[in-house]
Amino acid sequence: MRITGEYFEPRSSRGQPAELEFSSGKLWLDPDPGGDGSKTVQVTITKVQGRNDIYFTSGRYFHAHDDLPAGLRRMAQSRLENAISWLTVFSPMRMLVLFLIIVTTLAGFRLAFASFTELTIATxxxxxxxxxxxxxxxxxxxxxxxxxxxxxxxxxxxxxxxxxxxxxxxxxxxxxxxxxxxxxxxxxxxxxxxxxxxxxxxxxxxxxxxxxxxxxxxxxxxxxxxxxxxxxxxxxxxxxxxxxxxxxxxxxxxxxxxxxxxxxxxxxxxxxxxxxxxxxxxxxxxxxxxxxxxxxxxxxxxxxxxxxxxxxxxxxxxxxxxxxxxxxxxxxxxxxxxxxxxx
Structure with missing residues (x-):
């Protein structure tokens, strides 16, 4: 899958046309889409912000012209975040599990921190x-x-x-x-x-x-x-x-x-x-x-x-x-x- 957009160097507001290739769980950046592919490098995601922006380990980022595919957004998520994404897909069993998590978390945090704002902030x-x-x-x-x-x-x-x-x-x-x-x-x-x-x-x-x-x-x-x-x-x-x-x-x-x-x-x-x-x-x-x-x-x-x-x-x-x-x-x-x- 190829994704078109703009590529930005660290601390730069000037973008240049670029493409991302997403396949087999790996991500490749081509900063010269019209070239011979010699500049293509593999990149590692540190954060996906919103539906269009991807940040890499080097401080660079890529702004996609269209919404990023869900599979790509999941690459930047932890196992816990992926598990939660799984829970949010509707099914009776998932809704029951999510309900129990919400109730348990709500009760636990209310009991532990409701009267201790300063402690909560500090931690x-x-x-x-x-x-x-x-x-x-x-x-x-x-x-x-x-x-x-x-x-x-x-x-x-x-x-x-x-x-x-x-x-x-x-x-x-x-x-x-x-x-x-x-x-x-x-x-x-x-x-x-x-x-x-x-x-x-x-x-x-x-x-x-x-x-x-x-x-x-x-x-x-x-x-x-x-x-x-x-x-x-x-x-x-x-x-x-x-x-x-x-x-x-x-x-x-x-x-x-x-x-x-x-x-x-x-x-x-x-x-x-x-x-x-x-x-x-x-x-x-x-x-x-x-x-x-x-x-x-x-x-x-x-x-x-x-x-x-x-x-x-x-x-x-x-x-x-x-x-x-x-x-x-x-x-x-x-x-x-x-x-x-x-x-």
């Missing part, structure tokens, strides 16, 4: 958290975002600097930084559990480059401190996360995505914002940036958003429209704590 594997964040973003993206209109060079500049900040802060692996035009949330930035970080065009247009980097530092802090995972556990429940991890994918992951969306609507706690602001200042300092830009970013957003909505400062702070400040309570206090001044 929750990072790769599971990243998978949850990636899945939640895939569900959330068509609801909330359109393609970004920011130039490729500016996005690459911000992405590279964000990776340097993550490295300086010791955040490994560095989460992806994505850019999207918001449908309804305006100037905003979101950190999904374990990444990615998503910045809206509206936020980038409102801020200087250094102020955008301060916002990125703030969102990196949320990921490092696992604030999003805290919030999702509160909204979705530990038992739901357990079911996702053990593979009841379709309905349960939809519930998690709803939990992440609900988390965004509810906003982050005041303590989480204080922690993320303080850690963002440290990240900016560690990566050679002026930590005062965080206060400037907060103040700029405060002024721009209030002006756009033609509201007084009191009304702007009190009203609940969807922008970065509205989901982060106490922004006056935060500006002052970050070293800025509020008129």
């Amino acid at each position: 929750f594997p990072r790769d599971w958290e990243t998978e949850i964040g990636s899945t939640a973003f895939e569900r959330f993206e068509p609801l909330a975002f359109r393609h970004s209109q920011i130039s490729r060079s500016y996005k690459d500049s911000l992405t590279d600097e964000g990776a340097k900040m993550a490295e300086a802060a010791g955040i490994k692996p560095a989460p992806d930084i994505l850019f999207r035009k918001a449908k309804f949330m305006g100037a905003n930035a979101l950190a999904f559990p374990g990444g990615p970080v998503v910045l809206t065009d509206q936020l980038i247009f409102a801020l200087t480059r250094q102020e955008v980097l301060a916002v990125i530092a703030h969102e990196l802090a949320h990921i490092e401190l696992r604030h999003s995972l805290h919030q999702v556990i509160k909204v979705a429940g530990v038992s739901t996360l357990a079911l996702i991890v053990f593979g009841a994918e379709d309905i349960i992951i939809e519930n998690l995505a709803a939990g992440v969306i609900t988390t965004w609507y509810l906003g982050n706690s005041r303590d989480f914002e204080r922690e993320a602001d303080q850690r963002a200042i440290e990240i900016l300092e560690a990566s050679g940036h002026d930590p005062a830009t965080l206060a400037k970013a907060l103040k700029t957003l405060y002024e721009v958003i209030c002006d756009q909505q033609q509201l007084s400062t009191e009304a702007c702070e009190a009203q609940g429209s969807h922008h970065w400040l509205s989901t982060h309570p106490g922004f006056r206090e935060r500006i002052i704590a970050a070293g800025g001044e509020v008129d």
Whole structure:
């Protein structure tokens, strides 16, 4: 079976036509479909994301023009994941087994972790958290975002600097930084559990480059401190996360995505914002940036958003429209704590 698509070198956004050949449980990549086949190499899958993207051990990836065949997606799955895929194919016996697994897992996790959120966070594997964040973003993206209109060079500049900040802060692996035009949330930035970080065009247009980097530092802090995972556990429940991890994918992951969306609507706690602001200042300092830009970013957003909505400062702070400040309570206090001044 041959699969056509585009092949990308590590950390490159420029694709080139390529083909994958999938046969006898092995995968071959031909980066020169019109050639004599001399460049064809065998590749090993590390991850399949969505229905079209395959990541290889070298950091390269392949974007298929059409949906990947189920057999190829199974190559990247563990035995447990394949067993769960088997369970999700309808039959009375499989449904009974799946029901017993769900009930047992639900009961076990409720008993073990319902009252111990901090313990759960401390022991929750990072790769599971990243998978949850990636899945939640895939569900959330068509609801909330359109393609970004920011130039490729500016996005690459911000992405590279964000990776340097993550490295300086010791955040490994560095989460992806994505850019999207918001449908309804305006100037905003979101950190999904374990990444990615998503910045809206509206936020980038409102801020200087250094102020955008301060916002990125703030969102990196949320990921490092696992604030999003805290919030999702509160909204979705530990038992739901357990079911996702053990593979009841379709309905349960939809519930998690709803939990992440609900988390965004509810906003982050005041303590989480204080922690993320303080850690963002440290990240900016560690990566050679002026930590005062965080206060400037907060103040700029405060002024721009209030002006756009033609509201007084009191009304702007009190009203609940969807922008970065509205989901982060106490922004006056935060500006002052970050070293800025509020008129």
